[in-house]
Amino acid sequence: MTTLTFDSLNPATGEVVGSHPKHDARAVHEAVGRAEAATTWWAALPPGERRRRLLDFKAVLTGRLRELAALVHEETGKPVGDATLEIVLAVTHLDWAARNAAKVLGPRRVATGMMGLNLAATLEYLPLGVVGVIGPWNYPVFTPMGSIAYALAAGNAVVFKPSELTPGVGVRLAELFAESVPEQPVLQTVTGLGETGAALAADPRLGKVAFTGSTATAKRVMAACAENLTPLVAECGGKDAFIVDADADLAAAADACLWGAMSNAGQTCAGVERVYVVDSVYEPFLRELSGRAAEVKAGEDYGPITMPAQIDIIRRHIDDATKSGKVVTGGRDSVRAPFVDPVIVEDVPEDSPAVREETFGPTITVRRTRDVQEALELANASAYGLAGTIFSRDARRATRLARAMRTGMTAVNSVISFAGVPALPFGGVGDSGFGRIHGADGLREFTRPKAVSRQRFALPGMNLTSFRRGPGELERLIRLVTFLHGRRKR
Structure with missing residues (x-):
């Protein structure tokens, strides 16, 4: 069977930069399937191992900076200097995400309050699984990497659909990542037109979709995600x-x-x-x-x-x-x-x-x-x-x-x-979208909070979650709550 292709063009000259496959729904489905297997392996790695591999990816990107900037220049037409600047910014964000993921997302104890005196409570943030990233053409490295780097650092696998105007950049990012993480297809790129992105957004196995683009397109992506209750982070336009x-x-x-x-x-x-x-x-x-x-x-x-x-x-x-x-x-x-x-x-x-x-x-x-x-x-x-x-x-x-x-x-x-500033979250309100990339908020965006409470000892005379609870226990509860919360502030 012949695979349909499309060309990416240099917008300044009209010259063909490269030819790429139009991945159909079946190809997207297969990519998400591979990512499901990859995310099991990636999420199971100790945080230090993910950190090491992501920092190695950062070094690979930096080593290929001139080559990648030239490709960005060819596919967008922007000056090489501007392309270089956006790649440098992407590298700094990748570095921050890799170094801070364990600290931001790892288990930590939380206070239980007087009512939970006999409990120990912990909170951590766990990977979502497979994240679909639909990227833009105006900053084809910096903007999608704001989702890709943070999703990867949080323990997810990523299927990336770049803009049809800059597919070569998206393909190259996945190739460079594979140099650092050859074991599993943790980051894959699928190329194509709008239909490819629609197929990705509609896949029920995604844990989240990260979209960057126009407000009108974001609404269509959101409608596709709604069919499967797939959460969405949308970074849209501005004025x-x-x-x-x-x-x-x-x-x-x-x-x-x-x-x-x-x-x-x-x-x-x-x-x-x-x-x-x-x-x-x-x-x-x-x-x-x-x-x-x-x-x-x-x-x-x-x-x-x-x-x-x-x-x-x-x-x-x-x-x-x-x-x-x-x-x-x-x-x-x-x-x-x-x-x-x-x-x-x-x-x-x-x-x-x-x-x-x-x-x-x-x-x-x-x-x-x-x-x-x-x-x-x-x-x-x-x-x-x-x-x-x-x-x-x-x-x-x-x-x-x-x-x-x-x-x-x-x-x-x-x-x-x-x-x-990698530690600052990036995102808007209103027609500019919702959710955040970058920073601690960007790491948590690609996770699910996991809360665990453990009883350390039984409270004498206060077994409130039992059918054997007596009126005396309820009375003691009322007195305790009144002591803690019943005084009005003047």
Whole structure:
């Protein structure tokens, strides 16, 4: 029987990078079956053995960094330097997950309280089994590895379905892992189009699905998971806001804002799309931002739009913004597919698609606000809630604003810096999804809590869980509870 294939293309040139099989439902089913056997072996390894193998995988990735960055460059079009940065971040997360899994997930004693004085209680986090990871194309190493590394460190096997735009990167990750763990197929990659991902999400043997992609696709994946009550962690899109306070370092703010908005051609879920600037510094900030933007060119400082269909969305948002707002930088002519030069538009109405919908391109809207509180209110008035940024010299006010931002993550006087801190969880609220990757929360995301209580001795005169319980025991219980909990706080 002939296996159907598809090509991955360099979006900047249209050249074929590689050809890969379209794995059908049967192939996916077989991969999950292999993973079931592999996870039994992997989970049974002592934590130190898993740690050793994962650290070896980290060393293999680092040794092949240039080769893998070149492949990321070919399949996404992004500059090799940007590809290198995302792989370095993935390596640091893999290192953290490997070194901290036993401490975060291992058995620990928990307090039992007065009512459980005669008990010993422990809590630990056990593997789910097989985890299905459906990855994106914009950061084809860093983003899926945020699920893969933590799921593996937690003792699970992984079946990874990369984006059809970056299948070669996904295949190479599994090949490199096999160099460190040759015994069992603990990490496998299946390639294909949407049907392959749908088959993976629908497999009832999965312990969890980790999905990264659009909110609309996440809803379809969630519906497939619901058929089997398979839990899902969903990292979806964003419309992240950038707030510039009156006392901000404007040069630093403009530099960070521009990079957060334009790097990777704006194809970053936690990238900057909306900018709110306090009135007193609006004009000098905008001059600083537009001056820096004039020096940035698509095809030189960042790559092409990787997904061709996104060009139409970007063009529609630019048209909408320029009709109702004032062009600062660029415009409709900035779209020269597959590249889009920087676009900055000010005074765009808050109800316009350019402000409400995710653009996923190198465009930003900028709005003047009377104060920082109005900026915060506008930032929070979005269906999305992934990340955001605050620039202010007042540390206390910046911290207050960061905490009040309706997002899973906020950076202060930096941009997207939380992604580089392995101990911090990554994820959003609202249309940006739910669940967390990275950090201790990311490790626990791919486990099930296991609680054990053990009676150490019998409480005399207090056998409450018996049909032989007498009225005296119940009376003693009432007196104890009244003593512990019956006093009102004044």
